[in-house]
Amino acid sequence: MRRRSVGRRVVRVAATTAVVAGTAGAVSHHQQQKYANKEAAAQQEFDAAYQQGAADAQQQALPPEQYAPPPAPAAGPDLTAQLQQLAQLHDSGILTDEEFASAKQKLLAG
Numbered sequence: 001m002r003r004r005s006v007g008r009r010v011v012r013v014a015a016t017t018a019v020v021a022g023t024a025g026a027v028s029h030h031q032q033q034k035y036a037n038k039e040a041a042a043q044q045e046f047d048a049a050y051q052q053g054a055a056d057a058q059q060q061a062l063p064p065e066q067y068a069p070p071p072a073p074a075a076g077p078d079l080t081a082q083l084q085q086l087a088q089l090h091d092s093g094i095l096t097d098e099e100f101a102s103a104k105q106k107l108l109a110g
C-alpha cells in the first residue's frame with residue numbers, strides 16, 4: 001500500500017510541475033507578443049512622423065534660384081581696428097605669439 005502512495009505523490013508532483021511550466025511558458029509568450037506589438041506600434045508612429053517631417057521640409061524648401069547669396073564680409077576700418085586691438089594686447093603681453101597669430105588668422109579669414 002505504501003508503494004502506491006509514493007507513486008501517486010510522484011505523479012502528482014510531476015503533473016503540478018508540468019502545469020506550472022506550461023503556465024510560465026504561456027505567460028512568457030504573451031509578454032513577448034505584447035512587447036513586440038508595442039515596439040511595432042512605436043516604429044509605425046516614428047515612420048509616420050518622419051514621413052510627415054520630410055513632406056513638410058520638401059514643401060518649405062526654396063528652389064535653387066531663390067537662394068540668397070551669403071553677405072560679403074565687411075572689410076574696412078572695423079577690421080583694421082580689430083587688428084590694432086590684437087596688436088596692443090600682444091604688445092602688452094596679454095596674448096602670446098601663438099594666440100596672436102591664431103586670432104589674426106581668424107580675423108583675416110572671416
